Amino acid sequence: MKIVIAEKVAANAVQLLKDEADWTVVTPDQLGNGLEAALRDADALIVRSAVDVNAQVLRSARKLRVIGRAGVGVDNIDLEAATKAGIAVMNTPGANAVAVGALGWKWRGAHARSI
Secondary structure, three states, rough: EEEEEOOOOOHHHHHHHOOOOEEEEHHHHHHHOOOOHHOOOOOOOEEOOOOOOOOHHOOOOOOOOOEEEEEOOOOOOOOOHHHHHHOOOEEEEOOHHHHHHHHHHHHHHHHOOOO
C-alpha cells in the first residue's frame, strides 16, 4: 500500500506508518514531482488544512481509496468528487480537544492572576 502524506504531520505518526513492512510512505519533502504525480498509484492520502484536494487532483488518483484529514472538518476536500470516485473521506474531530481545553485553563489562570 502506498500512502502519500501531503503536509507535515507529527514525526511519530509518520513513523507508525513507515513501520508497516508492506507500506510505502511518501512524505511532503519527497513530493518533488508534485502531489498529482505522487497520487497516480497511491492508495491513501493524508492532508491537514493547506492542501486543496479538488476534482483535478482526484482525477490523477486512480487507485486512491481513502483520504484522511488530520484535523477538524473537510472543507479543503471536494467531497462530491471523492464520492463519485469511490474514495472514502475521514477526519479527526476532537483530536485537538485536550490541547484546546488546556489552553482555556491556562488563559483562565492567567486572567485570575491578572497577567
